[in-house]
Amino acid sequence: MASSPIPATMKAWTYSRPGPHRKVLSLIEVPTPPLPTGSQILFKVAYAGIDPSNTDVMRIVPSLLVRKNAIPGTEFSGTIMARGPDAPDHFAVGCKVLCVTPNSAILRGRGPFCEYICLDSKTSAIALVPEGLTTEEASCIGQCGIMAMLIHKHGKLHQGNGYRILVNGASGGCGSIFVQVAVAMGAKEVVGVCSAPNAEFVLGLGASRTIDYRTNAPLHEYLAKEYGTRPFDFVLDTIGVQELYTKSPGFLKENGAFVNIGNYAHGRFWMLVYVMLNMLWPWWLGGTPRKFVIFTPQRDPEFIVKLMDLVREEKIKVHIEKVFAFEELCDALDLGDTKRVRGKLVLRVGGD
Template sequence: MKAVVQDRYGAPDVLQLRDVDRPVPGDDEVLVRVRAAALNAYDWHLMRGDPYVARLALGLRAPRATVRGRDFAGEVTAVGRNVAGLRPGDEVFGEVDGTLAEYACVPDAAVERKPAGLTFEQAAALPLAGNTALRGLRDVAGLRPGQHVLVNGASGGVGTFAVQIATALGAEVTGVCSARNADLVRSLGADRVIDYAREDFTRGGQRYDVVLDLIANHGIFALRRVLRPGGTIILAGGGNPGRLLGAVGLLLRGVVLSPLVRGRVLPLVGPAPSKEVLVALRELADSGKLAPVIDRTYPLDEAVEAIRYLEEQRTRGKIVVTV
């Protein structure tokens, strides 16, 4: 089968489209014929081996898992003997390493039937970014109807989902983005949009119950100025939190600085894939409350260009590779 692989860390040029062996599912896995795979910042961080501390788990000189990609949507072609509820021919989506390929093996706990009304490309855009937005707002912040939430980075991959999910949870939503994306963010449900080039939201008069920071372009104490007493700041990556520590640095910032803030500072670092979350995302999509925003699509043989575009540009929503 064809797959996008890498043998060393580096820029997008380390990625190559090659013929590799088709994976064989284990007892608790399903084999999926991949139809589409969405890209995330996770992919280019792993491609570069960034942050360096992650190489202790990923491989010191080169990644142990050589096939790139994380999100997917496709069709089940085989199931392990312990898998119940899925069978060959089912259309599914989920999250697992190695999806920039024609086939991928996925643990049963990380795959679910895809939303009926979404294309494979749209469904592939949901898992990792949707998981981050849903976990951050619903589970970590405990967002409740009537609360005010600010999404910093509202037009990006996670941000476009966060605006819609916060709206579905009954919150009043303020999105921070560029002027060119303001109409998009409003169309997703934002009650107010701030153009970051014209206004610094950390110096405005509005206060929020939840601040979801996806960009990391403001310090904790700047974010604290707009937080209501007892509110929550969620640090969900974005930007470049440090090539040495990366997300671990976010975790440390949250632990050290939280006592100095009049609310909670909680890092959201790589929430694990979950069947429960995939079901929740499917139900939101099927109800019309969640619609993926796709910036561009690329064929598999242009996956290198797709990752280069993701890394270098400010994308609107998601980049998807079709297989």
């Protein structure tokens, strides 16, 4: 079933070879996806969230795997324009929804930096936009929100945990959502590491206190001095600082967990090296005697439902730093790559 007429072509940002986004992206006209079948749903994109992973994918996916006119992006909000007969009944034509695309769609270059997108409802994380959340906000909460839920799952942070938690990069897209989720899940204390100008913002998310990483450099030495006698139960690193993990015994409990979701500054090769060392080098041979956790994001529909419950309970709010026009995608990706963003960035595609 379909709603109003759907054009034969649409505008889309595409790339056909790997590389930096400024060199490979083009805004062109491409065929609109065909009407959905089975459990598929066709969406008209309103807004799309910007994430550093967008440029990572364009840079690292091998040439042989990049299809012609691949479309980047991972999350969006929009309107259901048509649905296959097997799509869930509550996703009706005309509904406003938010969605995080499955990993398979990302690898195939079927992202939402375009006017229309067709996805399988069985493999995508889709939710109706709850009351109190704008379509702009809905476009950029899904991916980081699901990641925050996964961090709790893999870090074994149960409801009412009463833990003391350190978040490195607390003002960023994922860090800002995780701080709120951690507080909502019952953390006793959440300490956010950020720059001084972002301190008030992070405290407003529910953090107990903030640490300016510039004033208190080197950070690991400050943490050992300040928290050596009262170490954290859990550390989340959204930036990717290897030294923060190797020195973590100075401020992380022996049975605590160190979760990394950030890209290391020294490049993809060294990131792989660090991850292998952290996970496989035993403490009795000189490795760091603290649990290291890293995982592959999963678009689990169960988590997006729990996330929307927290939104309805007003325990999580979305903080948008800037909304870019559709033609300004490269500018948005430039800013996202700086990792100096307070909250989230949004691309206006079709608008409300």
